[in-house]
Amino acid sequence: MAEHTSSSITIEAAPADVMGVIADFGRYPEWTGEVKEAEVLEKDDTGRARQVRLLLDAGAIKDDHTLAYTWTGEHEVSWTLVKSQMLRALDGSYRLAPLDGGTRTEVTYQLTVDVKIPMLGMIKRKAEKVIIDRALAGLKKRVESTDR
Numbered sequence: 001m002a003e004h005t006s007s008s009i010t011i012e013a014a015p016a017d018v019m020g021v022i023a024d025f026g027r028y029p030e031w032t033g034e035v036k037e038a039e040v041l042e043k044d045d046t047g048r049a050r051q052v053r054l055l056l057d058a059g060a061i062k063d064d065h066t067l068a069y070t071w072t073g074e075h076e077v078s079w080t081l082v083k084s085q086m087l088r089a090l091d092g093s094y095r096l097a098p099l100d101g102g103t104r105t106e107v108t109y110q111l112t113v114d115v116k117i118p119m120l121g122m123i124k125r126k127a128e129k130v131i132i133d134r135a136l137a138g139l140k141k142r143v144e145s146t147d148r
Contacts, residue, residue: 089114
């Protein structure tokens with residue numbers, strides 16, 4: 001199995017509020033930084049995104065990719081890469097754990113990235129860590145702001 005990188009953060013909000021922000025792909029460009037466009041291509045029977053196209057611009061890395069999402073209950077979502085110009089794999093998940101009777105949430109983000117160009121493993125892990133840390137910080141700021 002491929003190595004992955006993960007990190008966690010505590011957010012001062014209920015899991016449903018956190019998942020609401022995670023599931024609102026149309027607003028990703030407002031808080032993620034690197035995502036410039038997000039388009040839900042397909043939804044499941046419950047109305048949750050099943051496939052999403054994301055246009056990424058992270059300076060030196062620009063990519064147009066599609067991810068397939070799997071929702072597990074109310075506290076977990078995972079994704080896998082469907083197609084990409086620069087990536088071979090982009091697998092990840094958000095797992096939410098209620099804290100303090102559900103008034104706070106521990107969010108764990110796990111990510112595995114494999115690029116089509118050759119890259120040392122330690123550089124790849126560092127890139128994953130940067131992506132995760134930025135995503136968690138952006139998610140925390142977005143959820144805890146009054147403008148969700």
